[in-house]
Amino acid sequence: MNILITGVSTGIGATTAELLLNNGHHVYGTVRKANDAEKLALHPAFSALVMDVTDRPSIAKAIATIKATGKPLHAVVNNAGIAVSGPLETIAEEDYRKQFDVNVFGNLAVSQEALPLLHAAREAGETNVKIINVSSVSGYVTAPYTSLYSASKFAVEALTDGMRRELSSFGIDVLSVAPGPVKTPIWQKAKNQTKAFEGTRYAHILNKLGAYTDSAEAGGVAPEVVAGAIREMLEKDKPRPDRLVMKKRAWLVRLLMLSPKRWQDKVFLKNMKSNKRY
Numbered sequence: 001m002n003i004l005i006t007g008v009s010t011g012i013g014a015t016t017a018e019l020l021l022n023n024g025h026h027v028y029g030t031v032r033k034a035n036d037a038e039k040l041a042l043h044p045a046f047s048a049l050v051m052d053v054t055d056r057p058s059i060a061k062a063i064a065t066i067k068a069t070g071k072p073l074h075a076v077v078n079n080a081g082i083a084v085s086g087p088l089e090t091i092a093e094e095d096y097r098k099q100f101d102v103n104v105f106g107n108l109a110v111s112q113e114a115l116p117l118l119h120a121a122r123e124a125g126e127t128n129v130k131i132i133n134v135s136s137v138s139g140y141v142t143a144p145y146t147s148l149y150s151a152s153k154f155a156v157e158a159l160t161d162g163m164r165r166e167l168s169s170f171g172i173d174v175l176s177v178a179p180g181p182v183k184t185p186i187w188q189k190a191k192n193q194t195k196a197f198e199g200t201r202y203a204h205i206l207n208k209l210g211a212y213t214d215s216a217e218a219g220g221v222a223p224e225v226v227a228g229a230i231r232e233m234l235e236k237d238k239p240r241p242d243r244l245v246m247k248k249r250a251w252l253v254r255l256l257m258l259s260p261k262r263w264q265d266k267v268f269l270k271n272m273k274s275n276k277r278y
């Protein structure tokens with residue numbers, strides 16, 4: 001398959017690209033800085049594309065490069081994402097807009113630009129044509145102080161379900177993979193965002209949050225686990241459209257989603273006290 005993956009500089013994107021390359025696929029991987037693709041570029045079936053998902057012309061240019069190869073594009077993995085943290089009361093407008101610009105509008109823009117190629121692949125008789133959105137367990141339940149990130153991933157879940165229903169008659173499948181904590185650089189990036197706490201009523205949370213973040217990351221799965229799930233979803237004919245990837249007990253998250261909200265509140269507040277996230 002020929003697969004476009006956004007955000008392959010580090011983490012889940014880099015690991016997924018590597019796994020797919022080692023299993024006979026061609027990967028178009030996007031980076032914001034060309035030299036971030038140097039390691040993957042050693043693989044002959046890898047093509048690096050420079051793209052910022054908040055910059056529509058850069059998306060269009062990358063897609064035009066794929067189109068110019070004349071080969072079909074079978075799948076898009078919308079992986080690029082950021083996690084903004086901070087209390088909802090104090091988070092800066094610039095930061096909450098950025099959260100949605102990257103995770104939600106960036107995701108939609110990449111799908112919109114790539115869809116003509118996916119339709120063309122279907123019309124040329126290719127099968128297994130799909131979009132996979134990298135969502136999160138935070139798109140199912142909302143932990144405090146990463147609520148904006150959660151809101152963006154709830155939106156990704158809605159985009160996934162809506163787009164799957166809109167595209168099913170064209171034979172294009174749209175799926176979401178929702179990992180729980182994964183050991184990637186995203187955690188340290190989030191931990192460095194302290195400005196929404198400092199000098200506010202929430203300043204005392206900062207100490208707690210560092211330990212909470214470290215424990216969530218330490219208890220996370222390796223990015224290879226998520227990469228494996230994405231590979232399976234790409235290669236399978238009719239995969240489950242909402243794959244939750246947790247270290248253990250994914251069913252607990254599904255149960256938590258169904259439980260009364262006041263009960264969910266208690267779980268999060270208790271976990272916050274014990275530095276456990278889920």
Ligand SMILES: NC(=O)c1ccc[n+]([C@@H]2O[C@H](COP(=O)([O-])OP(=O)(O)OC[C@H]3O[C@@H](n4cnc5c(N)ncnc54)[C@H](OP(=O)(O)O)[C@@H]3O)[C@@H](O)[C@H]2O)c1
Binds near residue numbers: 008010080081082083
């Ligand atoms: N790690 C977890 O625990 C976890 C759990 C659930 C879901 N996820 C999701 O998994 C996806 C990958 O995250 P990760 O954990 O692998 O984190 P990561 O290592 O920080 O990777 C994020 C990737 O997104 C790229 N990116 C960020 N902003 C971008 C933009 N404006 N345009 C294009 N690319 C951009 C980054 O590129 P740069 O290097 O240029 O910034 C990087 O390649 C995200 O959607 C995240 O929400 C992660």
